[in-house]
Amino acid sequence: xxxxxxxxxxxxxxxxxxxxxxxxxxxxxxxxxxxxxxxxxxxxxxxxxxxxxxxxxxxxxxxxxxxxxxxxxxxxxxxx
Amino acid sequence: xxxxxxxxxxxxxxxxxxxxxxxxxxxxxxxxxxxxxxxxxxxxxxxxxxxxxxxxxxxxxxxxxxxxxxxxxxxxxxxxxxxxxxxxxxxxxxxxxxxxxxxxxxxxxxxxxxxxxxxxxxxxxxxxxxxxxxxxxxxxxxxxxxxxxxxxxxxxxxxxxxxxxxxxxxxxxxxxxxxxxxxxxxxxxxxxxxxxxxxxxxxxxxxxxxxxxxxxxxxxxxxxxxxxxxxxxxxxxxxxxxxxxxxxxxxxxxxxxxxxxxxxxxxxxxxxxxxx
Numbered sequence: 001x002x003x004x005x006x007x008x009x010x011x012x013x014x015x016x017x018x019x020x021x022x023x024x025x026x027x028x029x030x031x032x033x034x035x036x037x038x039x040x041x042x043x044x045x046x047x048x049x050x051x052x053x054x055x056x057x058x059x060x061x062x063x064x065x066x067x068x069x070x071x072x073x074x075x076x077x078x079x080x
Numbered sequence: 081x082x083x084x085x086x087x088x089x090x091x092x093x094x095x096x097x098x099x100x101x102x103x104x105x106x107x108x109x110x111x112x113x114x115x116x117x118x119x120x121x122x123x124x125x126x127x128x129x130x131x132x133x134x135x136x137x138x139x140x141x142x143x144x145x146x147x148x149x150x151x152x153x154x155x156x157x158x159x160x161x162x163x164x165x166x167x168x169x170x171x172x173x174x175x176x177x178x179x180x181x182x183x184x185x186x187x188x189x190x191x192x193x194x195x196x197x198x199x200x201x202x203x204x205x206x207x208x209x210x211x212x213x214x215x216x217x218x219x220x221x222x223x224x225x226x227x228x229x230x231x232x233x234x235x236x237x238x239x240x241x242x243x244x245x246x247x248x249x250x251x252x253x254x255x256x257x258x259x260x261x262x263x264x265x266x267x268x269x270x271x272x273x274x275x276x277x278x279x280x281x282x283x284x285x286x287x288x289x290x291x292x293x294x295x296x297x298x299x300x301x302x303x304x305x306x307x308x309x310x311x312x313x314x315x316x317x318x319x320x321x322x323x324x325x326x327x328x329x330x331x332x333x334x335x336x337x338x339x340x341x342x343x344x345x346x347x348x349x350x351x352x353x354x355x356x
Contacts, residue, residue: 016218019190028264031187034219042216057274 003060004076005029005052011072014045021050021064021073029054030064081347082285082356084160088253094285096162096247096255102174104207106254159246159259159268161284161327163343164236164334167245167258171231174205174255179234180212181221182259184267200224201238201260203231208256235260242304244269244329246281263306273307282356284328286343292318294340301332301341323352 012018015032022030031053034043052058058075065073082095090098100106162170171177182202185191191199200222204212213223226234235258239245243260246268250256263269271280288309297317302310309325310332312318321332321341333341347353 016190022188022190028188032190033187037219040214040216043219045218054270054274 001077002056003058004074005055005058006074006076007050007052008072008074009049011070012050012068015048015050016045018069020067020069024063024067026061026063027054027057027059029058081353082160082282084158084253084282094166095253096160096166097169097173099173101253101255102206106251107207109251109254157249158252158279158282159248160282161329162245162247162258163284163286163328163330164239164245166285167235167239168232170205170247170255170258171203171228171235176206176209177226177228177231178204178209178212179222179224179226180204180209180257182261182265183221184259184261185265186221188265188267201243203234203258203260205255205257208250239331240334242306242331242335244306244327244331261306269306278356281327283326283346284330285346286328286330287323287326287346287349287352288321288328288330288332288341289323289344290319290321291340291342292316294338295319296338296340298337300335300337304331304335306331323349324355 015022019032022028022032029052030050032048032050034047035049036047037043060075060077062075065071065075081092082089084095085093088095088098088101090100095101179200180202181200182191185199185201203226204223209223209225212220235245238260243262244266246259246261246266247255248257248259248268259266259268261269263273268281271277295318297312297319299312299319301319301321302312304310306329307325307327309322309327311320311322313320328343328346330343333339333343346355
C-alpha cells in the first residue's frame with residue numbers, strides 16, 4: 001500500500017522559503033529540487049518543486065498535512 | 081577484491097588512493113561528455129533520482145525501472161565508505177579542496193538558506209571546484225576553499241560527531257568529493273539501505289569488531305550506527321556488531337569510551353572479502 005501524495009504547486013509556489021513539510025517528516029520522504037536549470041544561472045525560487053519521492057516509506061502520520069500553511073498537501077490511501 | 085580497486089587501483093592498492101583518479105584529464109573527459117547533451121536538469125538533482133521516483137506511483141514495474149535507472153547512473157557516479165585515516169590520505173592527494181553544502185540534505189531537508197546554521201558538511205575535490213564556484217549561490221549552496229590541514233580538521237570534526245565519511249565520484253573513477261553523511265538525509269545511504277541499490281554506496285575496506293573483554297555495555301555505539309548494524313545483547317550486556325551489515329565507517333570506534341571497537345581489514349576475513 002503506497003499512499004497517493006499530491007502537492008499542489010499553485011499553493012506551494014516557493015518551497016525553499018517554507019520547507020516545513022521537508023523538515024517535519026519523520027520518514028524524510030520529501031525532496032525539493034529545481035525543475036529548470038540553466039548552466040551557471042540562478043534558478044528562480046518559483047522553479048523549485050517539492051515531491052514525495054520516497055512515498056513508499058510514508059507512515060501516514062499526517063504531520064505534513066497539519067504543518068502546511070497553505071493546505072497544499074493531500075494524502076489519499078487506496079480508494080478512500 | 082573491491083571491484084573499483086581492481087579497475088582503477090594502482091597495482092592492487094585502494095582505488096581512491098591512486099592519484100590518477102584525481103587528475104585533471106579525467107575531469108576534462110567528463111565535462112566534454114556532459115556538453116554533448118543539453119542540460120535540462122542536472123545529473124545530481126535531476127532525472128536519475130528525482131523523476132523515476134515520481135513515476136514510481138503504485139507501480140512495481142516502474143520501481144524496477146527506477147532501479148535500472150540508478151544502476152545506469154552508477155556508471156557515472158558511485159560511492160564508497162572510507163575510514164578517517166583513508167580520508168586524511170585523500171585530502172593530501174587532492175587539490176583544491178572546498179567546503180560545500182551537502183547536496184543530499186538540501187534536497188531532502190531543504191537546508192540551503194539556513195544562514196549561520198548551514199551545515200555545509202561536504203568537501204568538493206579537484207579542479208571541478210573552480211567550475212562549481214561559477215554557479216550562483218542558491219543553486220550551488222556555497223564554495224569555501226580550504227587548506228589540507230583545515231580539510232582534515234573538518235572531516236574529523238564531523239566524523240567524531242557521528243557522520244559517515246563517503247567518497248563520491250563525478251564520472252567514475254574521477255573522485256569529485258568527500259561527503260559526510262547520516263541517515264536519512266544522505267541519499268546514497270538511503271538508496272543502499274532502503275532500496276537495495278548496491279553500487280550507489282559500496283561498503284568500506286574495513287569492518288568494525290567489538291572486543292568483548294573491554295566492552296562495558298554502555299550503548300554509546302548503538303546510537304551512533306547509521307546502518308543499524310549494532311544491537312545491545314541484553315543478557316550479556318555487550319554490544320554486538322553484525323559484521324555483514326557493517327559498512328566499516330568507523331563512527332562507533334570513535335564513539336566508544338572504552339576503545340573496545342576496532343576496525344579490521346575486510347579482505348582478511350574470507351567470509352566478508354567479497355561483501356561490498
